[in-house]
Amino acid sequence: MALMRIGGLLLAALAALPAFSQAPIRLQVDATEVARRLFHVRMNVPAQPGPLTLLYPKWIPGEHAPTGPLENLVGLRIAAGGQTLAWRRDDAEMYAIRVQVPAGASAVDVSFDFITPPDSPGFSSGSSTTTELAVISWNQLVLYPQGSQPDGLQYEASLRLPPSWKFGTALPVRKAEGGLVEFAPASLTTLIDSPLSAGAWYRRVDIGTDRGAPHFLDIAADSARATEMDADTVAAYKRLVAETGALFGTRHYRVYDFLYTLSDHVAHFGLEHHESSDDRVGERTLLDPGLKLASAALLPHEFVHSWNGKYRRPQGLVSGEHDGGYDFPMKGELLWVYEGLTEYLGYVLTARSGLETPQQFREALAIDAASLDASFGRTWRPLEDTAVEAQVLYEAPMDYRNYRRSTEFYQEGGLIWLEADVQIRQLSKGSKSLDDFCRAFFGGQGGAPAMKPYSFDDVMAALNATQPYDWAGFFRSRISAITAHAPLGGIQNGGWKLTFTSTPSDVFKAYEQSRKVNDFSYSLGMKLNEEGGVADVVMNGPAQKAGLAPAVKLVAVNGREYTPATLHDAVQATASGAKPIELLVKDGEYYRTLRFEYGGGEKYPQLVRDTAVPDLLSAIAAAA
Numbered sequence: 222m223a224l225m226r227i228g229g230l231l232l233a234a235l236a237a238l239p240a241f242s243q244a245p246i247r248l249q250v251d252a253t254e255v256a257r258r259l260f261h262v263r264m265n266v267p268a269q270p271g272p273l274t275l276l277y278p279k280w281i282p283g284e285h286a287p288t289g290p291l292e293n294l295v296g297l298r299i300a301a302g303g304q305t306l307a308w309r310r311d312d313a314e315m316y317a318i319r320v321q322v323p324a325g326a327s328a329v330d331v332s333f334d335f336i337t338p339p340d341s342p343g344f345s346s347g348s349s350t351t352t353e354l355a356v357i358s359w360n361q362l363v364l365y366p367q368g369s370q371p372d373g374l375q376y377e378a379s380l381r382l383p384p385s386w387k388f389g390t391a392l393p394v395r396k397a398e399g400g401l402v403e404f405a406p407a408s409l410t411t412l413i414d415s416p417l418s419a420g421a422w423y424r425r426v427d428i429g430t431d432r433g434a435p436h437f438l439d440i441a442a443d444s445a446r447a448t449e450m451d452a453d454t455v456a457a458y459k460r461l462v463a464e465t466g467a468l469f470g471t472r473h474y475r476v477y478d479f480l481y482t483l484s485d486h487v488a489h490f491g492l493e494h495h496e497s498s499d500d501r502v503g504e505r506t507l508l509d510p511g512l513k514l515a516s517a518a519l520l521p522h523e524f525v526h527s528w529n530g531k532y533r534r535p536q537g538l539v540s541g542e543h544d545g546g547y548d549f550p551m552k553g554e555l556l557w558v559y560e561g562l563t564e565y566l567g568y569v570l571t572a573r574s575g576l577e578t579p580q581q582f583r584e585a586l587a588i589d590a591a592s593l594d595a596s597f598g599r600t601w602r603p604l605e606d607t608a609v610e611a612q613v614l615y616e617a618p619m620d621y622r623n624y625r626r627s628t629e630f631y632q633e634g635g636l637i638w639l640e641a642d643v644q645i646r647q648l649s650k651g652s653k654s655l656d657d658f659c660r661a662f663f664g665g666q667g668g669a670p671a672m673k674p675y676s677f678d679d680v681m682a683a684l685n686a687t688q689p690y691d692w693a694g695f696f697r698s699r700i701s702a703i704t705a706h707a708p709l710g711g712i713q714n715g716g717w718k719l720t721f722t723s724t725p726s727d728v729f730k731a732y733e734q735s736r737k738v739n740d741f742s743y744s745l746g747m748k749l750n751e752e753g754g755v756a757d758v759v760m761n762g763p764a765q766k767a768g769l770a771p772a773v774k775l776v777a778v779n780g781r782e783y784t785p786a787t788l789h790d791a792v793q794a795t796a797s798g799a800k801p802i803e804l805l806v807k808d809g810e811y812y813r814t815l816r817f818e819y820g821g822g823e824k825y826p827q828l829v830r831d832t833a834v835p836d837l838l839s840a841i842a843a844a845a
Contacts, residue, residue, distance in 0.1 A: 243267060244328075245375040245406055250362050252419070253383050253400075255350040258339060262362050264331040268301075270324045274367035275299075275331070278360040278413065278547035279316045281345055283493045283530070285538070285553050286612035290338075290346035290361060291316055297333040301326040316548060317367065335361050340486050345416075345499075347488025354420030354441040355382075356482055356499060357390075360413045360547070371409040371546060378404045378412060388419035389439030391478045391496035411670075413547075414494045414531075418480040424448040428458045431466045432667060435476050440507075442483035447504045454507070454576075460844070461521060461574035465528075467845035468570070470660040471667035473532040479520055483507065491519045493526030495670045503735070514728060515735035517576040518585070522567030528663040529563050536674045556608035557700055558680055561634015565642075566659070568635065572842035577728075579842045583828045584728035586639070586712060586838075589632040590719045591743060591826035593707035597760035598626025604633050605700045619748075620771030624760045637699050639711030643837050644695070645688045647714065654841075658687040712828060716836035721824040723793065729825055739785045743824035744792050745802070745817060749775065753783050755806075763819040769806065776812065777805035789823065796822025 244267040251261040266275070279289040299306045299320050306329065311317040322329060337355075341348045345358035357380065365374055380402045382388060388397075392415035393405040407415070420441035428436045438458060442448045458479075466472070478497040485504050492499040500519055506512045537552030538559065553559075572582035593599070607614060608630040617627055642655035662675075662683040677693075684692040699708050709719060721743060725733070733740055738756060739749040746762020747755055753775040758765045775783040778791050779802060791802050802817040830836065 243373075243375070245377045246365070248363060248376050248378040248412075249381075250357070250378070251381045252355055252357065253381055255337070255355040255383065256352040258337045258350055260335040260337065260362060262331075262333050262335060264364065265328050266331060266364070266366065267328045268322045268326065268366070270322050270326060273320050273322050273329065274311075275318045275320070275364040276367050276546060276548055277316045277318070277364055280547050280549060280551050281360050282414065282538075283526070284344045284615075285551060285556065286615055287550070288344055288346050289316060289547070290343075293336040293338065293346075293361070295334050295336060298331070300330045301328070314548065318364070331364060337361075342488050344488070344490055344492055347490070349487055351443055351484055351486045353422060353443045354418070354482060354484060354487075356441075356480065356487065356501070357417040357419070358499070359416065363409070363412070365409055365546065367546065367548075369546065371413070374409040375406050376409055376412050377406050380404075380417070382419050383421075386419045386421055387423035387425075388417055389423070389425060389437065389441075389478055389480060390417035391415050391474075391476055391494070392417065414670075415497060416480060416492075416494065416499045418482055418499075422448055424450075426450060426455060426458075428455065429462045431462050432472050434472045434474055436462045436479075437477070438479045438481050440481045440483065443486070443504050447483045447507065450507050454513075457575040458520070461524065461570060461576070464570050464573045464845055465524060468566070468656055468659055469528050470664045472527075473665070473667055474527060474670055475668070477524070477527065479524070481520070491523040493523045493530050495527055495531040498523035498526070511731040511734040514577070514581065515731040517581075518567045518571040521570040521574065521576065522563055525563045525566045525570065528659075529566070530559050532665075532671060533663055533673050533675050535559055536676055539672070539674050551612075553608045553611040554605060555675075555677060555680075556611055557604060557630040557634035557637065558675075560628075560631045562638045564631045564635035565638040569841060573844045575844075579839060581726075581728050582842045583717065583838060584726040586636075587719060587726070587826040587828045588729060588732065589636060590707055590709055590712060590828075591721070593629060593633050593636065594709065594719070595623070595742065595759060596626055596629065596707070597624050598629075599704060599707075601703065602626045603701050603703050604630060608700075619756050621760070622757050623742075633707060636708050636711060637696065639841075640699075640708055640714070641684070641692075641695065641711075642841060643711045643715045644690065645684075646837055646840075648688050648690060653688055655687075658684055661687060712838070713831070714834065715838040715841070716831055716834040717828040717838055718831050720827060720829050722827050723796070723823045723825070725823075725825040726827055739788070741788070741792065743826065744821060745819060749785075749788075763817050767804075767815045767817045768813075769804075769815055770808070774807045775804055776807050779803055780805075792819075793823045795820045 247265040249263040277291055279287045281288050299308050301323055306320050308318050308320040337350045338348050349356040382400050384400055395405045396403040418441045422442045422445045424440040426438040440448045474496040480499050482501040483504050487501050489501050502516045503512055535555035571577045614628050646654050681692045737751050741747050745764050746759035747764040748757045750756050755771050755773045758769055777783055778787045781787055804815045806813055
């Protein structure tokens with residue numbers, strides 16, 4: 222298929238697109254009122270006389286949960302032949318709208334508005350617009366006929382943007398003129414998998430073409446200053462493109478766009494798509510070294526998902542886009558592969574591309590290792606269960622997070638895959654690594670997007686083909702069993718040890734800054750928010766034993782008004798035998814004084830070199 226780029230947007234000849242068995246659904250989205258947090262939607266849906274059920278997407282790919290923001294769909298009207306039709310919501314499946322199509326009608330006209338929430342967290346259900354920018358997630362703005370296959374539904378979409386706004390997307394575009402964008406016909410699968418970002422302050426950065434696929438950073442921000450990216454950062458993202466090529470050996474997409482949104486007033490997350498990723502961070506991320514460091518692994522992680530998650534995907538997560546519609550529940554038991562392996566490869570590629578130094582790569586590993594090793598939740602919940610319950614845990618609050626055990630299939634999954642990488646290197650005496658598994662498992666011909674499901678047995682077979690070993694036993698003992706400690710074998714056998722120091726690392730300080738917390742997890746056993754409120758306590762830690770609970774607010778430290786510096790000084794003084802810490806706290810309407818029996822000073826995780834073991838971590842982080 223001949224492809225060309227005009228104005229930074231992919232255009233494709235309609236004749237080259239796949240054929241569909243039914244007439245296309247026309248979708249018109251008016252985004253000119255995004256400053257008022259409203260999208261206006263009009264649809265023309267081909268239909269036959271008789272009962273028709275329209276579905277709103279519920280299980281959103283990549284979010285691993287039924288997160289379709291149904292509560293924000295308002296003003297729904299359905300008509301046919303100029304006649305308004307009565308509709309009724311299914312009282313068991315609220316994402317289903319039932320209507321009777323009258324005789325003689327060949328289509329229904331559907332209209333509704335979508336309200337984008339202000340300053341709210343979440344994935345595509347969170348805030349997505351400001352007065353200066355918008356991120357368009359098509360799953361918010363469509364209905365589709367029940368019983369149809371998303372791969373077989375053709376949509377002809379158009380989008381009207383505010384005057385002078387620029388935009389970026391991997392979705393093929395037929396025409397863009399005067400604020401109106403007309404897209405080439407696409408399947409519902411492709412449409413939902415191809416978000417768009419737009420804004421008044423927009424910058425597009427070419428970060429290289431590899432194996433015929435061009436790559437771009439599409440930067441939308443709340444100010445012109447926020448879109449500035451220094452030459453070293455651009456060079457690092459160009460190396461990221463090259464390093465993924467070296468790691469996987471192929472590309473299963475035609476073009477790749479990082480939709481990089483910089484705002485303090487949209488939900489902050491990363492969400493994978495096959496030919497793009499939706500990456501949202503704070504407005505000053507490119508300007509503030511701490512914020513930049515804290516989010517350094519975000520784009521590499523989402524980029525890896527184009528291979529692990531989009532091209533290859535666990536069978537339990539396939540239902541939805543490719544098999545029956547977005548009302549089918551997903552099963553997350555293999556998220557320790559989908560997200561855990563991606564977490565590990567994201568860290569590795571962040572270091573190999575130069576977005577982090579090798580030292581910062583180890584600092585990030587130290588934080589994960591220490592947090593997971595101290596997780597009280599591991600005393601009752603196996604890692605696999607966090608994957609199975611992911612749809613609930615994503616929305617779990619922070620309080621008693623250490624006890625709940627949250628979505629640890631990311632970080633702990635990453636440590637397990639690090640251990641597997643080290644094991645392969647040791648068993649093969651350095652001739653093979655997890656890189657070889659990645660090229661074999663995620664490689665192939667490449668080109669246009671495709672999807673190939675995998676099972677646990679498929680993953681184990683590919684590992685055994687890379688390096689024979691009891692890989693099924695290796696993983697089962699780590700994901701299915703209740704274990705007292707985190708899987709630190711990759712760190713230890715990779716030539717390093719987890720220890721603690723009185724000085725926080727650069728990555729630790731960056732995480733505190735970006736998450737707006739003061740983290741005393743490894744000393745007093747608690748985390749505080751910016752206002753001095755207790756966000757979390759570590760079970761069996763000094764804070765919990767002293768009687769502290771989440772949501773309590775600190776008022777004074779040893780008789781002096783609380784500030785972060787005052788508490789840091791008091792904790793550090795305990796290392797030299799200072800008196801126990803007394804905290805005056807406000808718990809609801811009552812004040813209490815709590816005494817902490819603690820004498821270890823400040824503690825922050827770090828990795829130190831074990832010279833008795835070869836340094837494999839440095840080899841893993843080295844550029845190809």
